[in-house]
Amino acid sequence: MKKKFAKIDLSLVSIPLISVLCLSCIFLIFPNESKNFLVNIRAEINKCFSGYYLWVGILFLLSTLVLAFSPLGDIKIGKKEDKPMYPDFKWGMMIFTSTMSADVIFYSLCEWMMYISEPTIQSKKDPFEWSLTYSLFHWGPIAWSFYIMLAVAFGYMLYVSQNKKQKFSEACRPIFGNLIDGLVGKVIDLIAIFSLVAATATTFSMSLPLLAQVAKTLFHIGTVHTWSLILMAVIVIIYLSVSLLGLKAMSRFSVIAFSMFGLLLIYVLIISEGAQFDFTAGTAALKNLTTNFISMALPKKIGSFTQNWTVYYWSYWIVWCVATPFFIGGISKGKKIREIVLGAYFWGLSGTFLSFIILSNFGIGEQIKGIINITSLLSKEVSYPVIITTLFKTLPNYQWGLLILSGAMIGLYCTVFDSITMVISKYSYKNLLVEENPSKKMRGFWAIAFSIFPLAIILTGESVYNIQSVAIIAALPTSLVMILIVVSFYKSLMERKRK
Template sequence: MRERLGRIDWPLIIIPILSVFGLSVFFTSFPQASHHSLMGIRAFLNLHFSFFYILIALFFLISSLYVAFSKYGRVRLGKTKDGRPEYSNLRWGVMIFTSTMSADIIFYSLCEWMMYANEPFIRQYSNVMEWSLTYSLFHWGPIVWSFYIMLAVAFGYMLFVTKNGRQKFSEACRPLFGYYIDGIVGKLIDLVAIFALIAATATTFSMSMPLLATVVGELIDVHNVKMLSIILIVLVVCIYLIASVIGMKAISRLSVICYTFFIGLLLYVLLFSGTGSFIVDSGIQATGNLLQNFIGMATTTNSHGFTQHWTIYYWSYWMVWCVATPFFIGSISQGRTIKDIVLRGYAWGLGGTYLSFIILSNFGISRQIHHLVNAVQLINTGYSYSQVILMLMKTLPEYRIALVLLALAMIGLYSTVFDSITMVISKYSYRNLTLEEEPSKLMRGFWAVIFVIMPLSLLLSNSSMANIQSVAIIAAFPTSIVMILIVISFYRRIRKDIK
């Protein structure tokens, strides 16, 4: 027991725990003060560093394409016994999508177009609904997936080629900092990673859990959303705790089950909503609009605050997840070439997210256009997004089937995402954990509980969407700096190895 305890990196556990409890008490006890503090820091970052977030986004997109089509793309990440990748293309792709896309994708697919339709920047266009969907495809498109894919390549190279010997976030920066990674520099990088991941889980749970609670409440005729949200968070924790304790085999199987429910929901809406042709036509138009205007959208800063309010938020939201999900993607990519990881990663990532937004968003837009549910007006008059989404779902034939699929898909997506990050963050918590070793079940269970404290405090304090977004934006700033250091370290090491 003493030997096991001695392997744990205690500062990386104690400091985050104290910080989480302190922030949770602050959010719950002083909601107004916490709101002003978060908004003040967010306003400062938006005013002085919007360009920084935009440049980082462009850097990662260009870098991921360069590494795939350059000489580095032929490098294979380790070898397997039979010479083939560790996981088949189908299972690998499903695990990538379900380990990166939490239940937020369903929530935003159903209501993000409503959020944009009320923005002055979007309302200046003649076709508001088309541009609303176009910006959804932009914010969930190649740029944000480049964050995951580029870092997955760096982590995979670290794990299977250079074999650094330790499964820690800071190890990816060793080619740049050398032995300093064993000291305070490494500790700071790992602390940034853990804090960012705590912010990511808080953002995810707090944004979309009310929708899941509303749907489940409709199915069982219970309408206390806050109580149901807490109960469902506990249920999700139990599911992903059991799966993470069992190990990678359970995570792999759960991802396939979850993906089946997700595709089932999309097919039900596409086939039975009565608007299949509209969904396809509008999806093609929005995709074409995105291709024509991509460069301008990626470099726009003067947008009446739209860029700061939404684009910077989304880049930040994905950045805080970059401390765990790319590590997981890299860890399941043994035997694949760098080019294969990049191209298949984009194919699976963009394929799943674009299907979700094109089908679910256009379903809601069709109801708005045909005056079945005036979603935009309902939001303006005080209805919550969850309430409006439920009204939209009720326009489907046998809508309870769709609600069951939606609930199961959301629970599954929550569970698979937190399976992967619990596994990864547990690995970060050890001083030395080799590639062949897995963290203890107790460590995984510990982080499973810690991850729900912050979102519970945000739910109990009735935090606004602005508060939840601000948590991600603030945490993303130091994370983005580490992300750049990891990419520089990767290029430095692979260039040296090839020479």
């Protein structure tokens, strides 16, 4: 027992735990002051760093394209004789389900609602079409480039460089050398853990109320807060159980989650009878995205829409980059860099684009046909979860739709948190070889720890704007470390070439 305990890096366990407990208490005891603090910090970041976030996105996208379409793409992640760990189909499902939490469903259903009253969208000829266009942009190539670039870097670190530690900081060793074993490495790993705390808080706080509202609608008892507590406990128990069973169980559960997600899309597509509208509107949005991509990615004038949404989304994806790319890199042994880049783009973009085209157009179509006046409900400040459940009630036998929605959300929650619990547990050890797995107790500890801060945010009733601010604040230091990791990766490639 003493030997196992000696392997744990206590500072990387105790400091985040104490900080999370303190932050949760502050949010609960001083909710108004906490909101004001988040608003002020976000305003300063938007003022000073909006352009920085946009350029970081462009640079990561270009970097992945260089890897895919240059001789670097021929480099195998592993030894020459290594075979891929998983068949392409299962690998693709694991990528999507380990990176896309229930947020993809929540935003697919209501992101267009969030945009529709924005002046930038209202100024367009067809606001509904452009609200979908911006959704595809925010969940498109730039967003996925953050994951993909780091996944390649982490995979290279694990299976080519064969570093002896499984930590975020270890990817920076080519730049910092032995300094990574000291204070520099500690700071980088603490940034990673705090970033992941912010990511889980944002994810749970945004989409869990929808799951709670669905449960309340189906069972006609309880409050959203009560159901949020119950469902969070259920989700933690499920993903902890799967995580403890290991990668085989995680890969099987990812198939179940992916199937539930696919079933939801098929159900909405068929029952709403919106296939033709989805195809027409989806094609138009994709055309807009393709022809206006550069101006959307680097607008001539950074306005409030860019600061409120594009900066938020790049931040949202960045804070998840401390875990999900590590997981993708870990399951990509035996693949060439080009296969990882192009394969991840294919699976990632196919899943997110289908989700938004089908689920967003479901609401837009019902609004246009006059079946439900969503814009009127928005003007009355009706919450997004209530609007979404009301939207599903327009379908025949809507209870089945809500049950499938619940199953898909729980499945995606669990697969994402399976992967991040496994990864963050690895960060908690002083040394952990690639073939070693963290203890069950460590995974259990993080499974519970990750639920504390989101609960505090949910119980204080934070607004969407303030929840987003948590991700934006955490993303700033994390993005700097990500840049260092990319530079370190290319430095390793150059050293390999010289040998």
